Amino acid sequence: MITVLDISAPAAVQDLGRFGLRRFGIGHAGAMDTLALRAGNLLLGNPETAAAVEIALGGMAVRFERDSTFCITGALYQGDLDGEAVHSYWRYGARRGQTLRLTRAVHGMYGYLCVRGGINAPDTLGAKSTDLNAAFGGLHGRLLQAGDTLPLAGDDALLPRLGIAPIGFSNHIHALISSEYQHFTRKAHYRFWQNAWTLQSNSNRMGYRFGGGVLERARDVEMPSHAVQFGTVQVPPNGQPIVLMADCQTTGGYPKIACVAQADLGRLAQIRFGGSVRFHIATAEEAAKLRRRNEAYLNQIRMIVREKC
Numbered sequence: 001m002i003t004v005l006d007i008s009a010p011a012a013v014q015d016l017g018r019f020g021l022r023r024f025g026i027g028h029a030g031a032m033d034t035l036a037l038r039a040g041n042l043l044l045g046n047p048e049t050a051a052a053v054e055i056a057l058g059g060m061a062v063r064f065e066r067d068s069t070f071c072i073t074g075a076l077y078q079g080d081l082d083g084e085a086v087h088s089y090w091r092y093g094a095r096r097g098q099t100l101r102l103t104r105a106v107h108g109m110y111g112y113l114c115v116r117g118g119i120n121a122p123d124t125l126g127a128k129s130t131d132l133n134a135a136f137g138g139l140h141g142r143l144l145q146a147g148d149t150l151p152l153a154g155d156d157a158l159l160p161r162l163g164i165a166p167i168g169f170s171n172h173i174h175a176l177i178s179s180e181y182q183h184f185t186r187k188a189h190y191r192f193w194q195n196a197w198t199l200q201s202n203s204n205r206m207g208y209r210f211g212g213g214v215l216e217r218a219r220d221v222e223m224p225s226h227a228v229q230f231g232t233v234q235v236p237p238n239g240q241p242i243v244l245m246a247d248c249q250t251t252g253g254y255p256k257i258a259c260v261a262q263a264d265l266g267r268l269a270q271i272r273f274g275g276s277v278r279f280h281i282a283t284a285e286e287a288a289k290l291r292r293r294n295e296a297y298l299n300q301i302r303m304i305v306r307e308k309c
Contacts, residue, residue: 001065002115004148005099009058012130013121013138013150014112015051021125022250028230029129029137032110032205032246033266035294036074036167040114042301043071043091043164046154050118051128053144055111057272061101062113064094065149067156069116075108075270076166089166093158108169108270117154132205133247162308164301171271173264174282174290175233180223180255184235188215192257196276197241203273205247210277214239215257225251231260243268263290 016037017030031037031054038048053060057075064070071091072079079086079102086092086100088111094100105111121128121138130138139148181189197210215235228234232244234254243260244252246269260268261282271277282290 001152002068002150003063003065004144004146004150005061005063006146007060007144009055009060011053011055011060011144012132012142013051013119013128013144014054014130015118015128016049017129017246018125018127018131022227022229025250026125027131027133027248027250028246029131030127030246031112031129032269033074033112035266035297036110037112037114038298039089039164039167039301040071040073040112041118042298042305043073043089043162044069044114044116045159045305046114046116046118050114050153051121052115052119053113053150055102055113056109057105059101059103060113061099063099064096066096066152067158068094068152068154069157069159070094070100071114072102073112073114073167075105075111077111078103078106087163090161090163091159092161109272110269115152115154116157116159117152120151120153131247160308162304164304165297167266167297169270170267171275171277173268173277173279174261174287175258175279176261176282176284176287178233178256178258181257183217183219183255184257185216185218188217188239188257191215192241193279193281196278199271199273199275199277201273205245207245207248208243208268208271210241210243212276215241217255223253223255225253228252228256229259231262231265232256233258233260245269261287261290263287263294
């Protein structure tokens with residue numbers, strides 16, 4: 001078990017999310033950066049689907065109530081374990097009673113505190129993820145608070161210290177042309193792929209809102225609501241694109257100009273408010289190649305862990 005002593009940032013229990021329920025209006029939820037979560041779980045010898053604590057930007061302090069092995073992935077965090085510095089993408093053993101303090105994210109947006117065995121939250125509709133909009137999953141369907149206790153699923157064996165290469169950060173994001181691409185002018189097409197887009201501060205886990213130009217429609221068409229997903233790039237009437245993120249709704253009525261490649265969703269999630277993004281057009285084959293690149297990175301972690309354990 002770990003106890004949350006102090007927290008100054010949005011944090012919640014997340015795993016890889018819920019699948020197969022969008023037709024019932026139930027969102028995906030889950031980690032904003034699934035590659036980072038999977039990397040952390042592999043480093044600890046967990047199933048890739050194990051739940052962790054996702055924290056955005058700010059600080060948190062937790063006390064280990066039993067011996068545990070942990071790591072931090074995703075955003076690069078400044079932190080310490082009872083005063084000894086800890087680094088992202090390294091696993092550490094914590095003794096019962098020790099306190100881990102995560103001060104702030106030095107680079108990136110979302111960090112993952114992964115613990116050996118994973119967070120043992122109840123399964124709700126097939127996942128442990130917190131759905132903040134519907135208020136279920138995780139710990140009582142809400143953000144974590146000081147005083148919360150989180151049970152752990154694994155044993156108390158302390159694994160030897162081990163580090164892996166961190167996931168690189170990039171503001172170059174690949175996207176595929178979407179079904180309503182021709183609803184936009186040629187000038188809008190040019191702007192979308194050529195402009196530097198700035199992430200606005202009113203962005204959140206539901207959607208990343210960007211400024212940096214106006215994407216005009218070629219014709220004004222009333223559209224019925226239709227299915228959308230994590231990565232869909234919608235354009236509302238103001239012409240400012242919105243990339244739907246992990247907590248997005250299941251349907252939407254705005255036209256879609258593109259969809260972010262699944263392999264780059266985590267990199268997009270790590271962009272900070274005020275940061276700039278450039279979108280690059282990709283084919284389905286190129287998107288598949290990017291996904292294979294991510295899988296190759298995870299395979300390297302699997303080999304390192306096997307060799308060192």
